[in-house]
Amino acid sequence: xxxxxxxxxxxxxxxxxxxxxxxxxxxxxxxxxxxxxxxxxxxxxxxxxxxxxxxxxxxxxxxxxxxxxxxxxxxxxxxxxxxxxxxxxxxxxxxxxxxxxxxxxxxxxxxxxxxxxxxxxxxxxxxxxxxxxxxxxxxxxxxxxxxxxxxxxxxxxxxxxxxxxxxxxxxxxxxxxxxxxxxxxxxxxxxxxxxxxxxxxxxxxxxxxxxxxxxxxxxxxxxxxxxxxxxxxxxxxxxxxxxxxxxxxxxxxxxxxxxxxxxxxxxxxxxxxxxxxxxxxxxxxxxxxxxxxxxxxxxxxxxxxxxxxxxxxxxxxxxxxxxxxxxxxxxxxxxxxxxxxxxxxxxxxxxxxxxxxxxxxxxxxxxxxxxxxxxxxxxxxxxxxxxxxxxxxxxxxxxxxxxxxxxxxxxxxxxxxxxxx
Amino acid sequence: xxxxxxxxxxxxxxxxxxxxxxxxxxxxxxxxxxxxxxxxxxxxxxxxxxxxxxxxxxxxxxxxxxxxxxxxxxxxxxxxxxxxxxxxxxxx
Numbered sequence: 001x002x003x004x005x006x007x008x009x010x011x012x013x014x015x016x017x018x019x020x021x022x023x024x025x026x027x028x029x030x031x032x033x034x035x036x037x038x039x040x041x042x043x044x045x046x047x048x049x050x051x052x053x054x055x056x057x058x059x060x061x062x063x064x065x066x067x068x069x070x071x072x073x074x075x076x077x078x079x080x081x082x083x084x085x086x087x088x089x090x091x092x093x094x095x096x097x098x099x100x101x102x103x104x105x106x107x108x109x110x111x112x113x114x115x116x117x118x119x120x121x122x123x124x125x126x127x128x129x130x131x132x133x134x135x136x137x138x139x140x141x142x143x144x145x146x147x148x149x150x151x152x153x154x155x156x157x158x159x160x161x162x163x164x165x166x167x168x169x170x171x172x173x174x175x176x177x178x179x180x181x182x183x184x185x186x187x188x189x190x191x192x193x194x195x196x197x198x199x200x201x202x203x204x205x206x207x208x209x210x211x212x213x214x215x216x217x218x219x220x221x222x223x224x225x226x227x228x229x230x231x232x233x234x235x236x237x238x239x240x241x242x243x244x245x246x247x248x249x250x251x252x253x254x255x256x257x258x259x260x261x262x263x264x265x266x267x268x269x270x271x272x273x274x275x276x277x278x279x280x281x282x283x284x285x286x287x288x289x290x291x292x293x294x295x296x297x298x299x300x301x302x303x304x305x306x307x308x309x310x311x312x313x314x315x316x317x318x319x320x321x322x323x324x325x326x327x328x329x330x331x332x333x334x335x336x337x338x339x340x341x342x343x344x345x346x347x348x349x350x351x352x353x354x355x356x357x358x359x360x361x362x363x364x365x366x367x368x369x370x371x372x373x374x375x376x377x378x379x380x381x382x383x384x385x386x387x388x389x390x391x392x393x394x395x396x397x398x399x400x401x402x403x404x405x406x407x408x409x410x411x412x413x414x415x416x417x418x419x420x421x
Numbered sequence: 422x423x424x425x426x427x428x429x430x431x432x433x434x435x436x437x438x439x440x441x442x443x444x445x446x447x448x449x450x451x452x453x454x455x456x457x458x459x460x461x462x463x464x465x466x467x468x469x470x471x472x473x474x475x476x477x478x479x480x481x482x483x484x485x486x487x488x489x490x491x492x493x494x495x496x497x498x499x500x501x502x503x504x505x506x507x508x509x510x511x512x513x
Contacts, residue, residue: 019475020468033430034465036476036506198508294475294487313508316475 009074010047015039015215018317026072028132028212038313039215041072049263054234057265064120064223070259071223072216073127079156080123082112084223088231088379093347094360098367102377104237105344106228108384109352114151114175115385116144116306116353117224117249122152122209124220129207135159136206140197142190142245142306143172144353144384149209150179161206163193168305171388189300191311218314221249225256228379229266236260236271238376239327241363243355243383244275244284245307247318253381254321272327274372275318276362278302278354279331284315288329293319303334303392304354306384328371332361338396340364341386351386359383423451423496426503431466434459448479449492451502466504476507 015024019037030039052069060066064084065077087107095103108117122145129137136159139149146162153160160181164173165188176183186193194210201211209217229236236257242250254273261269277285280302287295295315300308312318322329332340340360345351352360359380366372386393403409411417422442427435435441436459443458445451449471456463466477472492473479479486480503486494496502 031506031508032476035468035474036430036465036508037474038476038508296485296488 011043011069012072012074013042013044016042026074028129028134028207030212030214041215041219043070043072045259045262052263052265054230054265057230064123064220064227067223067226070219070226070256071124072219073124074131077123077127078130079126079152080119083119083123084111085227086111088228089348089350091348091380094344097343097347098364099374100367100372100376100378101374104228104232104377104379105348105350106224106379106381107350108224109350109356109382109386113155114144114147115388116148117221117381117383118144118148119152120223121145121217121220122148125207125209125213125217126152126156126158128216129209129213130156130158132207132213134205134207136161136204137209138162138197138200138206139209140190140194140211142308143168143175143388144306145210146183147172147175147388150176150181150183153181154179163197163200165189165193165305165308169389169391171390172305175388190309191297194309194311214313218248218252221252222256222259224249224381225253226260229257229260232377232379234266235377236266236269237379238270239272239274239366239372239378241274241276241359241366241372241378241380243307243359243381244277244312244318244329245309245355246312247275247284247314247316249381249383250275251314251317251321254325271325273322273325274327274362274366275322275329276358277329277331278304278307278337278358279333280304281308281310282331283310284312284318285329285331287315288319288322293323295319302337302354303389304337304358305389306353306355307358328366328369330362330365330369332358332365336361338393341393342396344382345386350382352382353384353386353389354392355384356382356386357392422498424499424501425451425455426501426505428504428506430506431462431504434462434465445496447490447492447496448473448481448486448494448502451496452492478505478507479503480505 014026017032017037020035062085089105091103091105111119138161163184166185201208260266281300283295297311300310337357340357344360443454
């Protein structure tokens with residue numbers, strides 16, 4: 001049985017099926033038992049509007065919890081208190097390179113504590129899991145989520161199982177082990193891992209952050225949109241370029257922007273949300289190109305392993321959000337991913353993981369195609385850290401120049417005169 | 422006859438059966454025929470307009486019928502149809 005909510009709040013009405021509208025209490029449940037649609041948290045926006053102002057938010061903590069009124073937790077946050085509120089970097093050099101006057105990088109490569117945007121969703125999921133009385137947390141992950149769940153579970157003294165595909169990057173595997181959770185490497189791809197986790201979640205009474213806790217977990221992604229708007233001075237940008245795996249992040253960015261608009265925190269909202277996928281795993285972008293609102297699952301083959309979800313749970317909603325916003329979708333090859341990573345590093349000094357290479361590569365294409373115009377304020381979401389996917393760029397960044405510990409040798413090697421000061 | 426695999430959440434309607442056989446010329450008639458034997462099944466699989474629900478996948482011999490002819494996908498003797506919720510259930 002799903003655990004019952006220990007505390008109801010005036011803000012959170014419960015869960016509601018996104019498809020048929022059937023309502024449920026705010027328990028650990030993610031699928032509608034009538035129509036099999038996904039469940040979503042339902043808020044009372046009247047209550048929220050009455051107390052949420054820009055000033056109230058600005059007075060909040062320097063973390064994603066400054067937006068707690070729009071997050072599905074009943075009480076005070078207890079896990080991940082320092083997550084979020086990452087830098088929004090004005091990317092002048094990259095903008096010049098691509099032909100954009102006003103480009104920003106939302107830099108979640110430095111999220112606390114595990115260097116990816118997953119620290120947002122996990123903070124919310126584990127805080128909620130505790131409220132629902134769980135002592136064991138788990139997840140199916142392409143890497144970053146597992147790292148974040150493992151780290152937060154350690155800090156929260158919760159039991160932890162993380163399930164990952166068997167072929168992840170070394171840093172993402174080590175980045176689990178160091179926290180001492182049960183790390184389960186499954187012989188298969190993410191979609192196999194996910195299917196297995198759904199079965200396990202049916203048997204064991206654990207908080208699977210992206211299975212039975214998914215309605216709460218996914219809401220944490222909205223904070224990326226909130227922060228972008230606040231950091232731009234309470235203005236919604238013209239474009240946000242979002243990497244897509246399950247499609248959940250893009251869906252929630254769109255939701256977050258619309259919530260801010262509905263609550264009167266921004267006056268105007270004409271943002272287009274653009275989706276980015278790797279060519280080797282592009283079920284959502286392919287459906288978009290074909291003008292379909294359904295997608296064909298694929299077997300992923302890309303270096304962007306964090307985006308390698310062949311059967312994306314929120315693919316339909318990502319297609320819908322992009323269409324509603326008038327945005328675009330594009331794909332990039334593995335080569336273009338590496339180019340995107342090195343371009344971002346060499347123009348802005350930000351070392352992103354492969355997913356960041358996907359975002360930058362797609363941004364470049366959309367500008368070239370005229371779908372993003374020079375004068376439009378654009379934000380690219382860079383969601384994970386390059387140190388976790390070193391294998392991808394290892395052969396694209398050259399080698400250090402080795403010398404003997406000799407001044408002469410150094411100057412000779414670099415063609416520098418010996419009287420330069 | 423067409424063989425139909427029934428997912429766990431719908432087995433309360435089929436008296437626990439995970440596989441049933443039924444005559445049908447296409448997917449739509451298959452659903453009607455199943456609904457005749459197991460009343461209420463159609464409501465779970467189709468919306469008010471009779472369209473197959475978005476988070477219900479139906480496969481004909483492993484192929485998603487969305488990529489065939491949807492509910493008008495023809496069936497023949499010996500075909501195997503699977504009804505699979507798109508999101509696997511977790512804690513029930």
